[in-house]
Amino acid sequence: MSSTRRVVVFVLIAYAFSWLFWVPDALIAQNLWDAPSSVRNLLAGPFNLGPWGPLFAALVTTAVFGGWAGVKSLLKRGLKVRLGKWWWWALLTFPVLIGGSLGVAILLGSPIPDFPMLAQPIALPIALVWIFFLSGPLQEEFGWRGYAFEHLRHRLTSLYAAIIAALMWGFWHLPLFFIPREDIYYNRPIWGLLLTTLLVGIILAWLYANTGGSVFAAMVGHAMFNWSNVVLPTLENDTAALILFGLYALMVVFILWRYGSKTLTGRQPDAVTQDS
Secondary structure, X not given: OOHHHHHHXXXXXXXHHHHHHHHHHHHHHOOOOOOOHXXXXXXXXXXXXXXXXHHHHHHHHHHHHHHHHHHHHHHHHHOOOOOOOHXXXXXXXXXXXXXXXXXXXXXXXXXXXXXXXXXXXXXXXXHHHHHHHHOOHHHHHHHHHHHHHHHHOOOOOHHHHHHHHHHHHHHHOHHHHHXXXXXXXXXXXXXXXXXXXXXXXXXXXXXXXXXXXXXXXHHHHXXXXXXXXXXXXXXXXHHHHHHHHHHHHHXXXXXXXXXOOOOOOOOOOOOOOOOO
């Protein structure tokens, strides 16, 4: 089966798994289903398994088409922690962009917001660890970058592969817009999330590509993106949020100018052996 078809199978499994848990929760939230209290509590609690869909789909699809060797290869890319200088890019790109946009907004006259997380410095590393393992990076990056982008870039340019994987990632969140949540992403129009996942997805694919296919690098970048949005109230300021979109776009332009759209690495495509 071709790489593209494998990605289709992966996406169908990822969406089916996640939406199996999210859609009923959305129906309850919209008063379209009077579910038993036990079901309500399960879906509304921390044990809702919806976020794990991409990881589950990546492992299942890899096992079906690549066997145990493929699964081991995928998991090894999640443990590829020798990133060299790319540690700095993974750790600092999103804090600089998100913090910088808020700083520019303040310089342009926006009021200085409260920073409740900074008042509790001990909570900052705890929040980062929680986010890394339980709030997106681990659940998602093996799927969107480690599986979808990895397979699509063998058929398409890396830019097109990154865009497609990012759009899959963005639309995957759709049911969450119908469930009351504290996350600010879901309390704004959906186009904001889709534009963000598109631009951020290209940046994460760039980190992944330049670290030899390290899912770990993408997870670190994703964790710093989520963590920065928790620590810095940038998205709560309309001016800062618009500036942030501009900075994301400038970052993508820089990547394409410096590293090229073909591989996002500045190098010619290498011969790649499919491992899943």
